[in-house]
Amino acid sequence: MTNTQKTPLYNDHVNLKARMVDFAGWLMPIQYEGLKEEHQYTRQHAGLFDVSHMGEIRVKGPKAVETLQWLTTNDVSTLENGQAHYSLLPNAQGGLVDDIFIYCLAKNEDYLVCVNASNTDKDFAWMTQNNRGADITNESSYWGQIAIQGPKALQLCDEVFAPIKVSEMPRNQIVKGTFEGHAIMIATTGYTGEKGCEVFIEAQGTSALWNRLLGSAQVTAKPIGLGARDTLRTEMKFSLYGHEIDDNSNPYEAGLGWVIKPKAKDFIAKDIIVKAKEEGLKRKLVGLKMLERGIPRQGYELKTAGGEKIGFITSGTHSPTLDEPIGIAYVESSFGAEGTPVFIDIRGKLVKAQVVKTPFVNKG
């Protein structure tokens, strides 16, 4: 691919002997020493993730809140300075343009929206088209981003970002600072289910920060690839765009009703989204465990014992933490209760599985 983009850490990944792959138009490390080791290292110690490919869209000005209220499902007016929340960008049909994090940098004036890498251009175009008078800019090329996740992550952050006490910041907070003269923003968010933070840093400072985080004498952090990032989020049943959610997803069916605030405000396609819930949801996103040998994979069909199609797998893997296969799937609502047996069509064979409680792993 000729237009593949590189993050500011590309040379660092190559020096660390990462296996690089094309991901959403970006050359990214899929793994360094091995997916399982990296996964377990994050669950037990501290992992560093290059997430510079994620998009950053800034929404500013006196109309920032009004615009974000219209564009997103969660209630932005509840965010105080330095607070963040997870939210959704609905499309006009009641599906999803993307799932996002919104960071309040200055209440009523300045918000940072972090979006999925593959959706950055689409999101920016959508937000601009449906702008209600805010100053919206795509700052994606300006920022590098590193996620630091795991039980030792906050100790590492306290050391590297002193005097900022990251370990004392509540979940979903963001604070501004500097690192070696570069502007940074440290946010206690992340997508692994572990404690930790995500640091936005001016692109040209990203490599220096990455190497500082790897060079700590107190906490040995290891670089973690996209492979483990995906197994970590799957264990938590966190939705990923292109898997659990897409342009046709009803957010209630995806189990994301907790970030939809129809009573608080109006937003794009609110009536369609709420009506679908009131009429009764047709399908439900559930977790699956295998009762027979086999690994569920995205796209495999769910069936009844008689072979009738009742759903499909959105994400599936062998869980490194549990050392057994796990899957996330949409099933018809009547099959969504915990304990319900279902069959997965794996290469033409019906393999028995069961709906189970999620997250698969309790962490953080």
Next chain:
Amino acid sequence: MGFHVPEDLYYTKEHEWAQVDENIVTVGLTEFAQDQLGEVVYVDLPEEGQKVTQGQTFGVVESVKAVSDLFAPVSGTVIEVNSSLLDDPSSLNDDPNNDGWLVRIEMDSEKELANLLRAPEYKKLISEK
């Protein structure tokens, strides 16, 4: 990277190796293939007595992330299956050329061996990857 490519084996372009002993062919996955896959967590193999066809899939190996088909190096009948791999596929990573063997096939025709690669050709193939 320096993968061990034994001189006495035959190879498929899809990274299986075949060790020929008269008309019995032992089949495995090459070191290169297991390295590309990462940690193997699941193996699906045929039953004994099943017929396989050269170039067709006869089973599946899965790592945490990826699903890969296994391709038969020769046509014939499966006479033995390495069933220990079903419970513990890790020997596919640890010792792909020995303990990690997959199946033994009684081959129909020696002529098919001419369609397989020898070690120098296979080394060239993986060096280009």
